[in-house]
Structures are given as C-alpha cells and as structure tokens.
Amino acid sequence: MFGYFTNTLxxxxxxxxxxxxxxxxxxxxxxxxxxxxxxxxxxxxxxxxFMFKKEIKKDVWFMLKNKPKLLTIAIPLMILSGCxxxxxxxxxxxxxxxxxxxxITITHTLPIxxxxxxxxFLLGEEINKETLVGMVFVIIGVVIMKMFGHKRDLNKN
Numbered sequence: 001m002f003g004y005f006t007n008t009l010x011x012x013x014x015x016x017x018x019x020x021x022x023x024x025x026x027x028x029x030x031x032x033x034x035x036x037x038x039x040x041x042x043x044x045x046x047x048x049x050f051m052f053k054k055e056i057k058k059d060v061w062f063m064l065k066n067k068p069k070l071l072t073i074a075i076p077l078m079i080l081s082g083c084x085x086x087x088x089x090x091x092x093x094x095x096x097x098x099x100x101x102x103x104i105t106i107t108h109t110l111p112i113x114x115x116x117x118x119x120x121f122l123l124g125e126e127i128n129k130e131t132l133v134g135m136v137f138v139i140i141g142v143v144i145m146k147m148f149g150h151k152r153d154l155n156k157n
Contacts, residue, residue, distance in 0.1 A: 019108060023093050023100040034090040038082070102149050109138050 002010070018037070025033035049056060063071045092103045113135045119125040127135075 015108070019104045022090075023104055031090070033093075034086045038086055099150055102145050105145050105149075106142050110142060113138050 022033050022037045025036065089103070089107055092107070093100050096103050116127060116131055116135055120127045
C-alpha cells in the first residue's frame with residue numbers, strides 16, 4: 001500500500017505520540033507506565049504474528065536449526081536489555097524535572113547512531129558520507145537539546 005519511506009514516517013509519528021503519552025504517565029506511575037508500554041507493545045505484535053505466521057515460523061525454525069547458539073544468546077540478551085532499557089527510560093522521565101522532551105528526543109534519536117555504527121562494525125555495512133553527516137547532526141542535536149533545551153520556570157522572576 002505504502003512504500004518503505006511512508007511506512008517509516010507513519011511509524012515515527014505513531015511512536016512519537018506513544019512516547020509522549022508514556023512520558024506523561026511516567027510522571028505519575030513510573031513502573032506502571034513502563035509495564036503498560038511494554039504490555040501494549042507486546043499485544044500489538046499478536047496481529048502481526050497471525051498475519052505473517054508462516055514466515056515467522058520459517059525464520060524461527062531456520063534460526064533454531066542453523067544458528068542455535070546465536071538464538072540462545074540473543075533471546076536472554078533481548079529480554080534483559082529490554083527490561084533495563086524500559087527501567088532506565090522511565091526512571092529518566094521521572095527524574096527529568098519537567099524536561100521529558102529531552103529524554104524522549106535522546107532516547108529516540110541516538111539509537112539511530114548506535115544502529116548505524118553497530119551495522120558498520122558488527123555486520124560490515126558501509127557508512128557513506130551522507131549517513132555520517134546525518135549521524136553528526138543527530139549528535140549535535142542531542143548536545144544542543146541537553147545544553148539549551150531545558151524548560152524555564154515561568155514563575156521565577
């Protein structure tokens with residue numbers, strides 16, 4: 001229906017809206033917000049599973065037969081890192097003192113840089129000049145947000 005870029009933009013918009021709502025919840029119920037976000041992300045994968053059940057089963061069986069060691073390392077690592085990341089994310093929201101926009105921006109942009117670097121160093125993918133420039137802009141943007149993005153207290157004189 002849509003091309004990859006349109007689907008990517010739609011995903012970004014929806015995830016951005018979900019981040020705003022989970023960030024707002026995180027001010028009041030840190031652990032509850034982390035649970036609800038993870039729970040509903042998990043629930044949202046159920047229709048995806050049924051839509052692509054044949055391909056998913058084929059892929060999982062391929063991994064079990066051909067890469068069992070990788071799978072036995074990857075699954076616990078994903079569970080552990082997902083738990084730690086969710087905890088740190090909502091703890092950061094809770095500690096941000098009304099600056100959740102900085103937390104949300106950093107946690108949603110820096111993974112782009114880490115993924116590109118990981119793909120380069122671990123998977124051997126090329127990083128072209130345009131990708132490098134984009135990564136530099138992301139890092140500069142994060143630094144600017146951290147240095148100058150704090151909300152000012154309007155009640156102070």
